[in-house]
Amino acid sequence: MFKGLKPIMYGGREVWPLVEGGKGVSATNHASSGAWAAAGGIGTVSAVNADSYDPEGRIIPQVYRALTRRERHDELVNYAIEGAVAQVRKAYEIAGGKGAININVLWEMGGAQRVLEGVLERTKGLVAGVTCGAGMPYKLSEIAARHGVTYLPIISSGRAFRALWKRAYSKAAEWLSAVVYEDPWLAGGHNGLSNAEDPRAPQDPYPRVAELRAVMREGGIADTVPIVMAGGVWRLDEWEHWIDNPELGSIVFQFGTRPLLTQESPIPPEWKARLMTLEEGDVLLHRFSPTGFYSSAVKNPFLRNLEGRSERQIAFTKESLGDHHFELDVGVGNKKGYWVSKGDLQHAREWFGAGYTEALKTPDETLVFVTPDEKKVIRKDQADCMGCLSQCAFSSWADNEKNSTGRLADPRSFCIQKTLQDVAHGGDVEQNLLFAGHAAFRFKKDPFYSNGFVPTVKQLVDRILAGA
Numbered sequence: 001m002f003k004g005l006k007p008i009m010y011g012g013r014e015v016w017p018l019v020e021g022g023k024g025v026s027a028t029n030h031a032s033s034g035a036w037a038a039a040g041g042i043g044t045v046s047a048v049n050a051d052s053y054d055p056e057g058r059i060i061p062q063v064y065r066a067l068t069r070r071e072r073h074d075e076l077v078n079y080a081i082e083g084a085v086a087q088v089r090k091a092y093e094i095a096g097g098k099g100a101i102n103i104n105v106l107w108e109m110g111g112a113q114r115v116l117e118g119v120l121e122r123t124k125g126l127v128a129g130v131t132c133g134a135g136m137p138y139k140l141s142e143i144a145a146r147h148g149v150t151y152l153p154i155i156s157s158g159r160a161f162r163a164l165w166k167r168a169y170s171k172a173a174e175w176l177s178a179v180v181y182e183d184p185w186l187a188g189g190h191n192g193l194s195n196a197e198d199p200r201a202p203q204d205p206y207p208r209v210a211e212l213r214a215v216m217r218e219g220g221i222a223d224t225v226p227i228v229m230a231g232g233v234w235r236l237d238e239w240e241h242w243i244d245n246p247e248l249g250s251i252v253f254q255f256g257t258r259p260l261l262t263q264e265s266p267i268p269p270e271w272k273a274r275l276m277t278l279e280e281g282d283v284l285l286h287r288f289s290p291t292g293f294y295s296s297a298v299k300n301p302f303l304r305n306l307e308g309r310s311e312r313q314i315a316f317t318k319e320s321l322g323d324h325h326f327e328l329d330v331g332v333g334n335k336k337g338y339w340v341s342k343g344d345l346q347h348a349r350e351w352f353g354a355g356y357t358e359a360l361k362t363p364d365e366t367l368v369f370v371t372p373d374e375k376k377v378i379r380k381d382q383a384d385c386m387g388c389l390s391q392c393a394f395s396s397w398a399d400n401e402k403n404s405t406g407r408l409a410d411p412r413s414f415c416i417q418k419t420l421q422d423v424a425h426g427g428d429v430e431q432n433l434l435f436a437g438h439a440a441f442r443f444k445k446d447p448f449y450s451n452g453f454v455p456t457v458k459q460l461v462d463r464i465l466a467g468a
Contacts, residue, residue, distance in 0.1 A: 002236045002467035004243040007040075008226065008252065010177065011100035011128030011150075016040045018464060019228055021256025022104025022131060023189065023435065024048030025420035030087045031264040034094025035457035037101055042252075044102045044131065045091050047119050048109055049076070049388065049417065050083030062421060064386050069395075070403055073387030076417075077111040081118035088119065092126045100128040102152070106190070107135035108291050110387040110399050113143065120147035129177050134190045134293060135390075136164060141172035150177035152228065156184040156192030157208065158215040165219045176225060178252060179216065181209050183231030188256055188437035190293040191285065199285050199294060205229065206242070213249050223249030230254035234439050234446075237467040255464065257437035261449065263456045268426045271434065272454065274298065280441040290394035290413040298434040302419070310412050312351050312369040313362070314344035331359030331369055338367070360411040363393075368411055381415040388417040 007014040020036040022028050022044035029051065033043030051059045062079045064072045084103060091101050103123075105116050112132075120127065120143070132140045133154025144151035153169070153176075155161045161179060169176060184191040185202035193199055209227055216225065226249075233239065233253050242251050260267055261275050282299050288306045289295045297303060316338045317324040326345045328338035330352035338359075340348065348359070348369065356369035360378065370378065385395035391405050392398070394413035398405045416433065423432035443449050448463055455463070 001465055004240070005236065005465065008250065010042060013100070015042055015099050016461070016465065017226065017250075017252040018042065018461065019102070019230075019252055019254040020044045020259050021188075021230060021254045022046040022048075022102070023256060023260070024104070024106055024109075025417070026051050026424035027260070027267055027420075027435070028104070029266045030090035030094060031266060032259055032262065032457060033087075033101060034091035035262075035264045036259065036461065037091065037095035037099030039458045039461035040099050041461055042100045042102055042128070043091060043095065044104050045084065045087045047080065047084035047087075047103045047105050047115060049080050049421070050087045052079065052083040052086045059425070064384070069385050069387055069397055072385070073110055073397075073399075073403075076386045076388055077114050077118075080109075080111070080115045081122075084115065084119040085122045088123045088126050101126060102129045102131055103127050104131045107132050107137040107140070108190075108293075108390050109134075110389050110397075112137075112390065113139060116140075116143055117147075120144075120149060124148070131180055133180070133182060133192065134291065136160070138164060138168040141169045141175060145172040145175045150175050152176075152178045152180050154180040154182050154192075154230070155212075156182055157194065158211040160192070161212060162215045162218075165215075170219060173219075173221070176221070178226045178228050179212065180228040180230050180254065181205070181212055182254075183208075183229075184294070185231075185285065186438045187231030188283070188296050188440070189435045190289065190291060190295045193294045199287075205232070209242075209251075210247050213247070216249075226250040226252040228252045228254050230256065231437060232439050234258065234442055235468055236464060257440050258460060258464075259457065260436070261443060261454055262460055263454055267424065268429075270426075270429045271423065274429045274434065275436065275440055275443050276449065276452065278436070278441045278444060283436050283438045283440055285438075288413055290392045290410070290416055291389055292391070292393055296436065296438060298429075298436050298440070300430045300434060302431050302433060306412070306414065309368050309370060309374075312347075312356055313366050313412075314340055314348055315366050316340050317365070328359070328367075331357060331367065361408060362410055362412055363408040370411070378411050381418060382409050384418075385415070386417065 018041040024046045028046045033045045036043035066072045129150040131152040184193040284299045323341045324339040351369040358375040359367040390399040393410045396409040419433045
């Protein structure tokens with residue numbers, strides 16, 4: 001046992017201070033989270049469009065049959081509730097009364113509150129807590145308290161937690177079981193970088209977590225309420241100075257990337273194999289996500305295509321202004337009135353000659369150049385939108401009265417539901433979004449995984465408990 005590491009009380013029983021990070025759209029399921037709890041930790045079922053099953057145990061494909069986005073959104077919410085309930089029940093059985101089961105919800109997912117209410121209503125006594133991030137989930141505490149479960153907000157700064165505490169969480173303080181600090185430079189998936197923070201200049205997490213603890217103390221929150229360190233955590237011996245540290249109070253560690261590579265992990269074999277090949281720097285912090293957040297994913301042809309699309313971009317005006325006094329004559333068919341600079345006109349002609357013959361408007365008064373096939377895929381994906389996000393830049397869907405962001409759909413982004421469902425169920429790992437934390441390159445270097453060894457969850461937890 002790693003020195004200084006002690007069990008904590010959580011969900012009415014002693015558990016190891018080790019949390020499995022929840023990864024949405026079927027990248028974390030009952031098998032992995034149930035096994036993590038059975039090993040004595042806190043397993044996390046993702047309630048973000050989880051898989052549900054037919055009576056024979058086969059995954060039910062999430063097919064959308066409704067004609068309108070609003071109706072497809074209702075289908076999506078129903079799929080999400082059914083899937084999460086199925087996953088929680090199975091995980092709880094696997095845990096066998098050990099550890100604890102949390103659920104994870106993305107606050108910016110479409111219908112987040114409806115999904116959370118629906119799942120908690122049908123899983124009474126099975127779920128210990130709800131982790132929730134991506135946005136400012138003010139209503140999380142109210143919902144959790146109403147259903148008698150604890151809540152663990154995911155934040156990336158003390159400032160964000162202070163705002164949540166003052167506005168809402170202080171009214172349900174007794175249900176706060178932990179605060180998850182998710183490092184915005186190191187974590188996989190969506191990252192909570194603010195506009196004031198430089199994505200290219202990572203900050204040491206220690207002073208940020210110390211600041212978070214100071215904010216929690218200001219609110220009268222006891223040091224026994226843990227801060228969960230998430231993002232970049234690989235081995236406990238690298239975090240020794242965090243354990244039993246009076247400045248930080250109680251600390252729990254979350255592992256998001258390492259549990260991807262286990263026997264119980266539901267991701268396909270091709271995804272697991274790809275993780276074993278990554279080098280340092282192969283995970284990109286980018287801003288192509290339709291959520292508007294930064295996110296971290298493996299650099300592959302899918303991401304490089306998005307990078308290339310944004311690079312083939314020119315600004316335009318609707319009348320001749322300044323240096324925009326050359327009328328665009330490629331990519332826009334017979335349409336008139338796109339005025340560009342001389343240099344951008346030359347770029348556009350070069351792209352057109354290279355096969356990028358279609359110019360698509362963005363919400364920022366620019367045009368991006370794509371191939372005819374790309375344009376078809378983009379337009380079809382936008383038309384097929386099922387409202388999986390509360391606000392989607394790619395399709396302009398919003399979970400509001402008008403079901404619109406009021407902005408033009410952005411062709412520089414992509415349908416995140418489509419690609420995450422595809423890769424989680426055996427799609428091409430090179431042509432889909434592949435979320436991973438920035439420590440994923442360590443799979444290749446860590447002797448634990450030598451000769452392609454893939455551990456069980458129990459073997460991984462035992463290894464972590466040993467400090468390695």
